[in-house]
Amino acid sequence: HDTILYAKQSGTETGMTPGVIGKQGYVEPAVHLYARLASLARFLRDGLTNRGLFFDEFSASVDTLHSLLLRLKTISEKELRNEGLTRSEYLTILGIGTTLQQIAEALPWPGTSVPVDDEEMPVIADVHTDQNTERVLEVGVGYPYFVYAICPVEGQLVLTRGVGFSYYEFTWPSTDRLTDESWRAMLKRGEAPGRPAWVSSFLADTSWAPGQSEIYTPTCTWVQMPDVRPMQDTLAVGDTLWVNIIAYHERGEIRVWLENRQGNRLQAEAILPHPRQSAVVARILTGNATPGDNWVVVEVPAVRSSAPDSVVVYRRHVFLMVPHAVEGPAGTAPREFALALRPNPFNSSVVISYVLPRESRVSLEIWDVRGRRVCTLHRGSKVAGQHRTLWRGTGSSGRPLPSGVYLVRLQAGGRVAVQKVVLVR
Numbered sequence: 001h002d003t004i005l006y007a008k009q010s011g012t013e014t015g016m017t018p019g020v021i022g023k024q025g026y027v028e029p030a031v032h033l034y035a036r037l038a039s040l041a042r043f044l045r046d047g048l049t050n051r052g053l054f055f056d057e058f059s060a061s062v063d064t065l066h067s068l069l070l071r072l073k074t075i076s077e078k079e080l081r082n083e084g085l086t087r088s089e090y091l092t093i094l095g096i097g098t099t100l101q102q103i104a105e106a107l108p109w110p111g112t113s114v115p116v117d118d119e120e121m122p123v124i125a126d127v128h129t130d131q132n133t134e135r136v137l138e139v140g141v142g143y144p145y146f147v148y149a150i151c152p153v154e155g156q157l158v159l160t161r162g163v164g165f166s167y168y169e170f171t172w173p174s175t176d177r178l179t180d181e182s183w184r185a186m187l188k189r190g191e192a193p194g195r196p197a198w199v200s201s202f203l204a205d206t207s208w209a210p211g212q213s214e215i216y217t218p219t220c221t222w223v224q225m226p227d228v229r230p231m232q233d234t235l236a237v238g239d240t241l242w243v244n245i246i247a248y249h250e251r252g253e254i255r256v257w258l259e260n261r262q263g264n265r266l267q268a269e270a271i272l273p274h275p276r277q278s279a280v281v282a283r284i285l286t287g288n289a290t291p292g293d294n295w296v297v298v299e300v301p302a303v304r305s306s307a308p309d310s311v312v313v314y315r316r317h318v319f320l321m322v323p324h325a326v327e328g329p330a331g332t333a334p335r336e337f338a339l340a341l342r343p344n345p346f347n348s349s350v351v352i353s354y355v356l357p358r359e360s361r362v363s364l365e366i367w368d369v370r371g372r373r374v375c376t377l378h379r380g381s382k383v384a385g386q387h388r389t390l391w392r393g394t395g396s397s398g399r400p401l402p403s404g405v406y407l408v409r410l411q412a413g414g415r416v417a418v419q420k421v422v423l424v425r
Contacts, residue, residue, distance in 0.1 A: 025093035026151035029076035038069035124183040142166040154315035252301030256282040345422035360413035
């Protein structure tokens with residue numbers, strides 16, 4: 001009963017005021033769990049097939065489960081490597097509930113169907129009878145708890161919601177043993193006995209209780225999620241960023257902008273029609289953009305939303321490098337002192353890019369969070385302009401360092417820049 005739904009998606013409750021719906025979701029990155037479950041699903045199929053016990057009616061469900069687990073494994077690996085997910089992968093998260101329902105509803109014995117009442121989660125059973133007191137021990141599952149988690153999604157911290165089983169255990173008169181139907185009725189009336197004491201170790205003390213009405217519908221369908229494709233995912237500040245966008249909408253205008261980690265926006269200079277139906281091309285001038293991680297943000301009016309004037313927002317990562325260190329006709333040099341890391345977090349190596357406004361003596365070092373210098377990547381003079389250094393996550397001895405947070409420290413010409421970098425083994 002302590003199993004939670006690992007794929008979490010964000011959405012909007014019905015009847016809400018205008019807002020953002022259908023945000024991109026997140027998968028708890030339990031890579032080994034998904035890999036192991038996928039292996040067990042395949043083992044189940046092969047083992048029963050070899051013994052002539054695998055019914056054709058089960059084939060689609062088991063294959064869908066196996067495919068879903070492999071996709072969750074891939075998504076988890078990309079999240080740990082800080083790689084952006086594709087639209088198809090976000091759609092996998094968006095449709096996780098429907099997929100699991102399709103898998104479950106195909107599992108009854110061949111020739112049977114799922115009764116409508118069985119779609120409700122609460123069930124109960126008496127597991128022990130005390131003849132002395134004429135009471136039984138009832139063990140039940142109620143309506144689901146909601147699990148709230150703050151997850152990193154495309155450069156933002158997003159409040160996501162999943163579900164967890166609720167659990168009840170109490171004594172009851174043996175002359176009135178509870179059925180699933182009577183148990184559900186008790187929950188809806190708010191008459192369920194108290195929960196076990198150990199539940200308070202993870203359950204927030206709120207006024208909400210299982211069985212109360214709380215509608216949660218992901219109002220963004222697959223057809224509403226924009227398909228956002230920058231023509232380049234890595235370019236230099238000052239280059240023109242072109243973005244192809246396929247978005248289905250019936251009213252209003254599409255809005256496009258470039259956003260950095262601080263939330264500063266650079267609006268698209270133009271949004272041009274594309275020969276393809278329901279498609280546009282956005283042009284963003286990056287001359288005033290910030291080097292490093294940025295996100296193309298596309299806002300599309302929602303279709304048939306219960307909250308009028310709501311929008312669907314989709315974010316796609318791009319990386320802006322500092323301009324190339326080439327002096328102009330007047331012999332001008334870069335004026336900014338900047339430091340950028342990509343990717344971050346990283347697994348095997350990270351590219352450290354920095355720009356110097358003038359020739360300087362440079363010290364580039366890696367420190368751990370305890371204040372110890374673990375290695376020196378460069379110490380000496382550098383000309384003005386852009387420079388890059390590759391760090392492979394090793395210390396001064398050349399041995400791999402453990403996973404953790406490290407500090408990249410750049411000192412040049414009396415100026416210092418420090419950035420955190422996360423190493424994930």
